[in-house]
Amino acid sequence: MSATDRHVFHQRFISFCILDVTQHLGWSKIQALFDADAIQPERGSASIYSRANLANFLT
Template sequence: MNAADRVAFHDQFISFRALGVAARLGWSELHAQLDADGMRSAGGSATICSRADIAHMFT
């Protein structure tokens, strides 16, 4: 994976931890919010979310 690939990946996805920090939510609160919104992790990963799918959390 080259630098451009890494940038593209991070532009498209966010880790569960980074999402919690950005949303100012703890682990359990973030899980509850994502479950309430019907959100699922990207590609079957338990720790990666699509930025497009969670954009509503920051509007």
């Protein structure tokens, strides 16, 4: 994966772990918020989310 590919990936996606660190809510709180809004990880992943699906959450 090139540096450009990595940059584009991180612009489009975010991991559950990074969400925990940046939002300071804790895993259980984030999971509860995602469950309430039916937010699911990207297909084929257990913990990678589309930033587009999290627009309201990340503001």
